[in-house]
Amino acid sequence: SHPDCRVASLGLSKVQYYSTSGTSKDGPPKSASSDAPVTGGDAKPTLSSSVRAVLKKREYGSKYTQNNFITAVRAMNEFCLKPSDLEQLRKIRRRSPHDDTEAFTVFLRSDVEAKALDVWGSHEALARERNLRKEVEREYQESRFFFFSYPRSGKRTTFLQGPGKVVMVAICINGLNFFFKLLAWVYTGSASMFSEAIHSLADTCNQALLALGISQSVRNPDAGHPYGFSNMRYIASLISGVGIFMMGAGLSWYHGIMGLLHPEPIESLLWAYCILAGSLVSEGATLLVAINEIKKSAHQQGTSFYEYVMQSRDPSTNVVLLEDAAAVLGVILAAGCMGLTSLTGNPTYDSLGSLGVGTLLGTVSAFLIYTNTEALLGRSIQAERVQKLTEFLENDPAVSRAIHDVKATDMGLSKVRFKAEVDFDGRVVTRSYLEKQDIDQILTDIQQVKTTEELESFMLKHGENIIDTLGAEVDRLEKELKVMKYCFYCLECQILDFIP
The missing domain is CATH 1.20.1510.10 (Cation efflux protein transmembrane domain)
Structure with missing residues (x-):
């Protein structure tokens, strides 16, 4: 037999590990458990088991991704709906990715798809309407190209200053x-x-x-x-x-x-x-x-x-x-x-x-x-400015670990595109989430957990909220960077992947 040989037995919700000891030249085999009795030289190796509860692996298919959210603009553009069609659907408030709003309304993609079929009758009719609108958009873009009728921002004052x-x-x-x-x-x-x-x-x-x-x-x-x-x-x-x-x-x-x-x-x-x-x-x-x-x-x-x-x-x-x-x-x-x-x-x-x-x-x-x-070609801004931006991020409590691959390029018109790989401190992010919660209520919920299913539900609920808090931390950093003297056109504070 091989020393410390392990055999894994997989169940739906448990994993059992069995270990067998090897045979020593100087004496009888040693048991894997210190409490197991040994009877003379004829004693056989004993089996000891340790049980660890694990979650059953979940398969995520198309049914799960139907819970994806979609914005009103995408719903109208991709599914050819009108604002009045969306008024009858379930509305969900989510954290906004835009700087000018903190939250915005989204819809379940499955609800939007069902409404589109109800409005247009079939997938074929919806596809025909999409193609018709694409053709109209193409003709409009061509007319703008030939007649230079592009929408401009600040067009009247461009040549006055x-x-x-x-x-x-x-x-x-x-x-x-x-x-x-x-x-x-x-x-x-x-x-x-x-x-x-x-x-x-x-x-x-x-x-x-x-x-x-x-x-x-x-x-x-x-x-x-x-x-x-x-x-x-x-x-x-x-x-x-x-x-x-x-x-x-x-x-x-x-x-x-x-x-x-x-x-x-x-x-x-x-x-x-x-x-x-x-x-x-x-x-x-x-x-x-x-x-x-x-x-x-x-x-x-x-x-x-x-x-x-x-x-x-x-x-x-x-x-x-x-x-x-x-x-x-x-x-x-x-x-x-x-x-x-x-x-x-x-x-x-x-x-x-x-x-x-x-x-x-x-x-x-x-x-x-x-x-x-x-x-x-995408020239970088001055090294001094990049260093100041890096130091600003490093001095933030949520980013106390490390910052990698910092890039800041000049996009013209005094605008800068900034990108950095940020290693967030998970404890600080979690504490930021807990500070906004009723900690006594969380303690009560924990004490009521009796089964692994209840524990899974509890962890998923707060885990999703912590991920939203992490996204809010990224938004906060981007806003604080924009408050500085630099005019940013695009900010990308990317989160490093977690390696267990």
Whole structure:
């Protein structure tokens, strides 16, 4: 026989363990029970049993999941019901997953399904109605796409303040600059003036694209895009960077190279100087507007001007800032090269000015492409902010054990998506539940428990309530995080799985 060999005998509600002792070289077999008598060397191994009561395993099938709850919105959308149909059904109040309400009304899915069959008569009729409504919704979405009739939040004030205001000012000024620079190029034939005209045209087109991105970014979330359209600003800025490179840098380099290969005499540059001076003033004014807006936004987010620009916190304002900074430098560079051409009579300097403006635009476009690509990939917020959020959670009594896998990513429009795996202290959560109960009544209920079935019923009742309390603790943490300076769009405090 093998030492300490165990044989398990499974019953419906009990488990019995039997153990047999082995045979020792120095003496008779030893009993598994110290109280069992041993009679000489012929004594046989005795069997001792310990009985442990366990619950019978429950099989959960489709009948059990019919008790699932469903919201009124889902009931109307999925089962094609009207609010009046739901008034006759049983209503259950549950803890709300939304921040604006503490509790909301749900219905039993089985009741909703039965009501849908009562209204529509059969599963086939319900399926036909669903398909008809899906087709109507598809046609509506297509019409919104072609006519841009999207619901927006704050649509009227989007271009009256903040980045929208900066972009609209830049569009107006750059459009006027392009018109006057184009006239100056036609009059003088200067390559540098041509580059500046193309520069202003590229700026105008790209800023119009930014305005479209801002308009789209304030669209309300829908079923296809549950986190909204805030990334449209980054997408528009990314396309703008590519446009600056193709239209601005490319054409400037081309015209500069052609000027070096085929130099032509330059006409009087007086009008060109006047237009460049006016452009310098107007571009400088737009640059100051962008700088002031970035300073204000950086101060509100508690970061420096440099970090705000380098991390592309506000892509639309960043594009205006860099384009206008490049425009001011480009005007100075073009004026300097045109001045050298006027003094020496050599058109080569003017062509070099065109190449310089093209290089400047290429640098700006490369920076915009890089920063907006990083933002679209899901860049993390600053390590200091992540550390503060982690410390805030660790200092909470309910989360006194550990926090793992903390992630906080910038979603644009100063919104942050925060996620953490939280190891809650079960004792604190349970105590939070008990503090809201009549402890004397619970003691009375415990004393009345006589059977395992009654014990199971008692534990299931309070266990379900404790799970609800744990969910309420998660909601509380999320609300307290939102009260802090950070603007969270999505908070995910996930509970670590329990390993027995």
